[in-house]
Amino acid sequence: MDWIAELERAGLSPLRDEPLARHTSFKIGGPADAFVTARSREQAGASLRIARAADVPVFFLGWGSNLLVRDGGIRGLVLALGGDFEKIEFPGPELVRAGAAARVPQLVVSCAENGLSGLEPIVGVPGAVGGALVMNAGTREGEIGPFVEEVEALDPHGAPMTLLREELVFEYRSSNLGKSLVLSALLRLKRGVKADIMAVVARQQQKRLQTQPIHTFNVGSTFKNPPGHFAAQMIEQSGLKGHVVGGARVSPMHANFIENFAGAKASDVLALVDLISERVRAASGVKLELEMRIVGE
Ligand SMILES: Cc1cc2nc3c(=O)[nH]c(=O)nc-3n(C[C@H](O)[C@H](O)[C@H](O)COP(=O)(O)OP(=O)(O)OC[C@H]3O[C@@H](n4cnc5c(N)ncnc54)[C@H](O)[C@@H]3O)c2cc1C
Secondary structure (H helix, E strand, O other): OHHHHHHHHOOOOOEEEEEHHHHOOOOOOOEEEEEEEEOOHHHHHHHHHHHHHOOOOEEEEOOOOOEEEOOOOEEEEEEEEOHHHHOEEEEEOOEEEEEOOOEHHHHHHHHHHOOEEOOHHHOOOOOEHHHHHHHOOEEOOEEOHHHEEEEEEEOOOOOEEEEEHHHOOEEOOEEOOOOOEEEEEEEEOEEOOHHHHHHHHHHHHHHHHHHOOOOOEOOOEOEOOOOOOOHHHHHHHOOOOOOEEOOEEEOOOOOOEEEEOOOOOHHHHHHHHHHHHHHHHHHHOOOOOEOOEEEOO
């Protein structure tokens, strides 16, 4: 494929047929035709322009912690970010600018160390900042969206754009971001006392350890909570807690988590998702909506 040779000539070191199981927290997913990690604005722009010129689809990958990549993988270019995009800076007393490749837990702890409060509820979200913005990552106690002042991105042609607060839409586990490549965000937080913020962070982490199977291969909540219900409770009531299909199972600890506990294929997870959806619908009439995103072929 000429476009992959073009990426090589541009010094972008594309990996061919890269297994995406290496890049998802599920440890599931077939190959990408080409996989590039852009470490600078120039590299990100060049990757987009080359893909665009060849009419090749581009998939933006964060930490892969909310993705089920199908077993056939992803055609075209999978573009991840690293290097310059991992930076976290504090340009003002209440401001933090986070690169899209910075990890959320690190962002929250850096903010706490700088006496900035607000993001504590998401300290246990294992993704990168780009993915957290696109998904409007959050818990019942708070989401990232309300803190965002502006987002820097590259449009599909590789041209820079800045999205201001009033142009951004954040909803329950979704946003209007994701069509362009998110590069960084400026967040406005509240001043607080470092020790107090750290204590909240520690409490959040402890709570998660006790209630979620965070040491297994999973993508967090499989389904969104339907209005007035908890998905985990509905799945438990349907009798599927611990249910196994191939190498995948409904977590015995938290029924809204699916675990890859023994070399699961995406098809095992998909079969479990269908089974859960059917059972819950039959028992309650409620149609569960996915929170995890399914991509690839
Ligand atoms: C143990 C565990 C616990 C979790 N707990 C929570 C929780 O409490 N709350 C919660 O909200 N989520 C939770 N999650 C899910 C997940 O961590 C979040 O959805 C996270 O925000 C996803 O970020 P990511 O970088 O992994 O994105 P990915 O999974 O890589 O991608 C998610 C989406 O964002 C897009 N995307 C990623 N980066 C960019 C970019 N730079 N530009 C444009 N688009 C991009 C992707 O194309 C994809 O559509 C949990 C996951 C796990 C494994």
